[in-house]
Amino acid sequence: MSGSVTVVGLGPGDPGLVTPAASAALERATDLIGYIPYVARVPERPGLTRHPSDNRVEVDRARHALTLAAEGRHVAVVSGGDPGVFAMAAALFEAVEDGEPAWRRLAITVEPGITAMLAAAARLGAPMGGDFCAVSLSDNLKPWKIVTARLEAALRADFVIALYNPISSARPWQLGAALGLALEIRSADTPVAFARAVTRPDEAIRVMTLGEAREAPADMATLVIIGASGTRLIPRGPGERPFVYTPRSVPTERV
Amino acid sequence: MSGSVTVVGLGPGDPGLVTPAASAALERATDLIGYIPYVARVPERPGLTRHPSDNRVEVDRARHALTLAAEGRHVAVVSGGDPGVFAMAAALFEAVEDGEPAWRRLAITVEPGITAMLAAAARLGAPMGGDFCAVSLSDNLKPWKIVTARLEAALRADFVIALYNPISSARPWQLGAALGLALEIRSADTPVAFARAVTRPDEAIRVMTLGEAREAPADMATLVIIGASGTRLIPRGPGERPFVYTPRSVPTERV
Numbered sequence: 070m071s072g073s074v075t076v077v078g079l080g081p082g083d084p085g086l087v088t089p090a091a092s093a094a095l096e097r098a099t100d101l102i103g104y105i106p107y108v109a110r111v112p113e114r115p116g117l118t119r120h121p122s123d124n125r126v127e128v129d130r131a132r133h134a135l136t137l138a139a140e141g142r143h144v145a146v147v148s149g150g151d152p153g154v155f156a157m158a159a160a161l162f163e164a165v166e167d168g169e170p171a172w173r174r175l176a177i178t179v180e181p182g183i184t185a186m187l188a189a190a191a192r193l194g195a196p197m198g199g200d201f202c203a204v205s206l207s208d209n210l211k212p213w214k215i216v217t218a219r220l221e222a223a224l225r226a227d228f229v230i231a232l233y234n235p236i237s238s239a240r241p242w243q244l245g246a247a248l249g250l251a252l253e254i255r256s257a258d259t260p261v262a263f264a265r266a267v268t269r270p271d272e273a274i275r276v277m278t279l280g281e282a283r284e285a286p287a288d289m290a291t292l293v294i295i296g297a298s299g300t301r302l303i304p305r306g307p308g309e310r311p312f313v314y315t316p317r318s319v320p321t322e323r324v
Numbered sequence: 325m326s327g328s329v330t331v332v333g334l335g336p337g338d339p340g341l342v343t344p345a346a347s348a349a350l351e352r353a354t355d356l357i358g359y360i361p362y363v364a365r366v367p368e369r370p371g372l373t374r375h376p377s378d379n380r381v382e383v384d385r386a387r388h389a390l391t392l393a394a395e396g397r398h399v400a401v402v403s404g405g406d407p408g409v410f411a412m413a414a415a416l417f418e419a420v421e422d423g424e425p426a427w428r429r430l431a432i433t434v435e436p437g438i439t440a441m442l443a444a445a446a447r448l449g450a451p452m453g454g455d456f457c458a459v460s461l462s463d464n465l466k467p468w469k470i471v472t473a474r475l476e477a478a479l480r481a482d483f484v485i486a487l488y489n490p491i492s493s494a495r496p497w498q499l500g501a502a503l504g505l506a507l508e509i510r511s512a513d514t515p516v517a518f519a520r521a522v523t524r525p526d527e528a529i530r531v532m533t534l535g536e537a538r539e540a541p542a543d544m545a546t547l548v549i550i551g552a553s554g555t556r557l558i559p560r561g562p563g564e565r566p567f568v569y570t571p572r573s574v575p576t577e578r579v
Contacts, residue, residue: 090340153445159453162569166558173560179446181438190408191434198414200474202457211574222481226474303421305428314417319466
């Protein structure tokens with residue numbers, strides 16, 4: 070058994086943000102597995118069998134990859150952003166743990182990528198310049214009570230917070246609830262960014278206050294950043310988006 | 325004034341993890357500013373003036389970059405990992421805010437990179453597969469009381485925690501104190517990883533329990549990951565490091 074699985078992070082969308090190591094992993098692959106829009110980012114070539122899937126059950130895709138690898142194939146499982154951040158890597162290891170003992174002897178590697186939070190931060194300035202948390206608002210796999218407990222802890226401890234999976238047609242109210250909780254704990258003038266489709270042709274980035282954020286539209290492609298108490302705007306010229314950044318220092322009087 | 329500053333993330337060290345966009349930004353630069361080991365990663369070439377610095381005051385480097393850009397130079401400020409994560413981007417915007425009004429009209433961009441936490445996670449499996457926090461243990465710029473308050477909040481809310489800047493000769497006890505706090509809140513068998521110099525020739529990655537971690541050596545190049553209650557190991561063959569991963573699901577009984 071000499072097959073392999075590499076979980077490859079494709080970054081936020083700009084081909085300039087796909088690492089050379091990720092590109093090399095894609096070039097070595099005999100089989101490509103992933104959600105349709107991610108597979109579509111990888112050019113066709115002879116010798117590469119593509120298995121695009123619209124199955125939302127990530128563990129099914131992971132089992133498919135491991136089954137092919139056990140047959141000796143070299144499988145690339147593609148993921149947007151970084152595969153380790155609310156993406157395919159955890160699903161793959163869930164499938165390994167619950168699957169055939171032989172799967173543990175496969176060559177399994179993960180190629181990191183630029184995750185949405187850091188791509189959005191780079192566009193905005195340096196909003197994650199202090200301590201920060203990343204929270205998925207999806208309650209498909211964890212109880213909503215856990216989500217709110219984590220958010221509340223992060224808000225009270227003054228972390229910058231990145232919200233992944235903020236909203237979907239099946240989860241229409243969670244983002245509003247999360248922003249409402251934030252408003253109970255943080256000032257209404259806290260900077261908030263909604264970063265949609267970062268680095269893709271339809272990129273849309275909006276900077277607003279926490280007070281305004283509840284009325285702002287968002288969708289599945291949106292990454293939300295809620296500033297900490299120190300997060301600041303630097304105004305620029307007319308029509309230019311301000312820089313958003315969090316200073317590295319926390320003044321002693323905030324203790 | 326047509327100069328520019330780009331803060332460029334060089335990733336953890338492997339040239340295969342430098343994005344093409346970062347490489348292109350380095351090729352466009354007339355001037356290269358950064359801490360000596362990061363400047364050393366960029367090859368010399370005609371037309372590129374290198375300004376390596378061993379000054380630990382990041383804001384000084386940022387002001388130098390902005391001053392050169394105001395003279396019309398195209399400056400790349402290089403940073404390890406991702407510039408937005410405990411690195412040069414926040415220092416640059418601090419310098420912009422406190423500096424010459426004209427600096428706000430410069431073209432200032434940030435090129436994201438693979439941050440240490442995600443490079444380490446990729447090597448380990450998928451330890452950051454759930455909600456996670458990143459905390460700098462340095463108390464040079466924030467009171468230690470803030471560091472412990474944030475750690476305690478993150479530990480109680482069951483986040484996976486990545487510790488940046490865990491230790492240095494001037495800060496020898498903070499990591500031990502942080503791990504001691506973790507032991508008060510999490511089980512002694514919680515998986516912990518010490519990932520040193522990830523993707524560099526001297527890479528050393530160790531997986532241990534939280535109970536063992538206080539005795540483990542660490543240095544400035546070490547990134548520490550403390551697992552959540554769900555973080556698990558998948559044993560492999562003799563002599564092989566286990567996979568470390570955090571399942572995406574949180575069981576309802578943990579609420």
